[in-house]
Amino acid sequence: MRAIxxxxxxxxxxLLLEDVPWPEAGPxxxxxxxxxxxxxxxxxxxxxxxxxxxxxxxxxxxxVGEVVATGEGVDQGxxxxxxxxxxxxxxxxxxxxxxxxxxxxxVPESVSxxxxxxxxxxxxxxxxxxxxxxxxxxxxxxxxxxxxNVGGYLIQLxxxxxxxxxxxxxxxxxxxxxxxxxxxxxxxxxxxEGWTSQLDGIDVAFESIGxxxxxxxxxxxxxxxxxxxxxGRLSGLAPAVTPDDLLGRGVSLVGCxxxxxxxxxxxxxxxxxxxxxxxxxxxxAVGPTFPLEQAAQAHRLVEERGAQGKIVLIP
Ligand SMILES: NC(=O)c1ccc[n+]([C@@H]2O[C@H](COP(=O)([O-])OP(=O)(O)OC[C@H]3O[C@@H](n4cnc5c(N)ncnc54)[C@H](OP(=O)(O)O)[C@@H]3O)[C@@H](O)[C@H]2O)c1
Numbered sequence: 204m205r206a207i208x209x210x211x212x213x214x215x216x217x218l219l220l221e222d223v224p225w226p227e228a229g230p231x232x233x234x235x236x237x238x239x240x241x242x243x244x245x246x247x248x249x250x251x252x253x254x255x256x257x258x259x260x261x262x263x264x265x266x267v268g269e270v271v272a273t274g275e276g277v278d279q280g281x282x283x284x285x286x287x288x289x290x291x292x293x294x295x296x297x298x299x300x301x302x303x304x305x306x307x308x309x310v311p312e313s314v315s316x317x318x319x320x321x322x323x324x325x326x327x328x329x330x331x332x333x334x335x336x337x338x339x340x341x342x343x344x345x346x347x348x349x350x351x352n353v354g355g356y357l358i359q360l361x362x363x364x365x366x367x368x369x370x371x372x373x374x375x376x377x378x379x380x381x382x383x384x385x386x387x388x389x390x391x392x393x394x395x396e397g398w399t400s401q402l403d404g405i406d407v408a409f410e411s412i413g414x415x416x417x418x419x420x421x422x423x424x425x426x427x428x429x430x431x432x433x434x435g436r437l438s439g440l441a442p443a444v445t446p447d448d449l450l451g452r453g454v455s456l457v458g459c460x461x462x463x464x465x466x467x468x469x470x471x472x473x474x475x476x477x478x479x480x481x482x483x484x485x486x487x488a489v490g491p492t493f494p495l496e497q498a499a500q501a502h503r504l505v506e507e508r509g510a511q512g513k514i515v516l517i518p
Contacts, residue, residue, distance in 0.1 A: 205518070206261045206297035207498040212252035215499035215506070218296075223261065226294060226301035228274035233281055233304050238316035240295050241265030241324065242493075242501045242514040243352070244437060249293075250502065253439045256293070262498070263295030265324055266302065267316040277304045285310045287319040288473065296498055298518045306465070308473045311481035318480055321513035322356070322487035326476035327468050329356035332409055332432050332459060333364050334472075340365035342406035345420065347371075347393065348437055350378035352513050355385055355488050357409050362386040370405070372398065372412075374508055381511055399423060410442055411435035417442030424454040434459040488512040 208221045228234045240263060249256040256262075267287035273279055281304065288307030294300045310319040332353075338344065344361040348354045349371025361369050371387035373379045379390040391398050393412060399419025406429055408420050413436035421431060421444050433442055433456060442456075449456055479485040490512030493501045501514050 204298040205495060207263070207495065208259055209250055209256065209262050210259045212250060212256065212258070215250070215502040217250060218262065218499045218502060220496045220498075223297070225299050226297075228272040228277070228301060230275040231277060231303055231305065232274040232301045233270045233277055233286070233307060234272040234299055234301050235266060235268030235286060235307070236271050237266045237268040237295065237298060237300055237518045238285070239267045239320040240495070240516040240518065241320045242498070242505060242516055244505055246296075247502050247505045248439060260293045261295075261297050262293060263297065263300065264289050264292070265320055266290070266295035266300050267310055267320045267323070268300065270307075271299070273304070285316065285319075287316075287323045287477070288469065289324060296495065296516060298495075306469055308469065308477060311477055314477060314480045317489055317492065317515050317517075318487035319477065320515055321352075321489045322480055322485065323473060323476055325352035325513065326356045326479065326485055326487075327472035328353050328434065329360050330472040330475055331464065331468050332357060332434060333360045335457060335459060336407045336409075336430060336432055338364045338366060338407055341367035343368040343370065343404050343425075345370045345372075345402065345405045345408040345423075346382075346387065347408070347410060347412045347420075349373050349382035349385070349387055349390065350511060351411065351437070352488060353435070354409070354411065355381070356485065358382060358385040358387050359485065361407075366407075370402065377511065378508075405429060407432065409434065412437050413442050414438040414440035415443045417444050418448055421448045421452065421454060421456075424452055427453045429454040430457060431455070432457045432459050490514045492517055
């Protein structure tokens with residue numbers, strides 16, 4: 204089968220189209236014939252060596268496709284169903300991908316493979332974040348990188364869950380406009396030095412940029428009640444927040460990743476994300492699509508921050 208293989212970390216040029224053997228369905232796994240493959244900054248960070256990647260590897264985390272094989276312990280009823288989810292680490296930039304059965308969910312018939320891969324993971328994560336935040340009506344919310352995939356759904360859900368004020372950040376002009384269209388009251392340019400000085404009275408901060416700006420965000424949290432939900436590091440750096448930064452304001456930092464987080468994501472939020480796409484409560488933000496062999500171009504676009512909506516590869 205055709206797959207995008209990485210032998211050494213580096214720029215987009217290390218993504219090579221090769222013929223490789225089909226994956227086997229190991230215990231607890233399904234193999235899907237992929238129909239749409241998600242591209243995210245996570246894979247760009249793996250490819251660049253910022254996140255770990257065991258080499259050589261078929262790159263890729265997200266996919267939607269038809270189940271063509273099931274491994275030991277997996278419900279045979281999944282055969283022939285279209286499912287969407289994640290591989291866990293690698294393997295989705297390919298015509299066939301092995302995925303843990305626990306990390307895929309059936310895609311409703313009325314939802315296309317491209318919509319399902321564009322919105323599945325990001326919307327599920329956004330649902331989990333808004334619920335974990337315990338967002339109360341009237342609260343002020345900060346959505347960092349509001350024009351990112353997760354960020355875009357967070358703005359919409361914050362509104363739906365009753366936020367009183369939604370502050371978002373974004374880079375380029377068109378991304379700031381996008382964040383406003385999605386429902387942000389105020390949009391701050393996070394490429395400006397010292398942008399966090401424009402914040403105050405933030406009850407809930409969805410932290411995805413990481414690095415030094417996170418300390419400025421903590422300083423803007425409501426004393427005694429503010430909470431920062433840390434779920435991503437778009438800058439490649441962990442938030443530079445110390446326990447004393449939290450102690451001084453009596454605010455909390457909640458880590459949103461790890462096995463329990465992902466179990467809830469797949470058990471609860473993925474099915475809800477697909478149901479929302481099917482009944483029209485949420486619209487998938489679909490970005491540019493590329494044929495599988497143009498994975499390097501897709502990665503260039505990710506790194507230029509050039510896309511709005513999810514970048515999708517078609518095998
Ligand atoms: N914990 C979880 O369960 C979970 C699950 C999925 C994703 N994540 C994380 O969530 C984050 C967002 O994922 P996504 O798929 O929504 O991302 P995405 O759509 O690929 O985000 C791309 C956007 O992020 C912004 N960005 C990129 N680098 C940045 C930087 N250094 N500083 C600030 N903004 C930057 C850019 O927007 P501008 O052009 O506006 O700057 C870019 O367009 C990632 O860190 C990812 O790892 C976490």
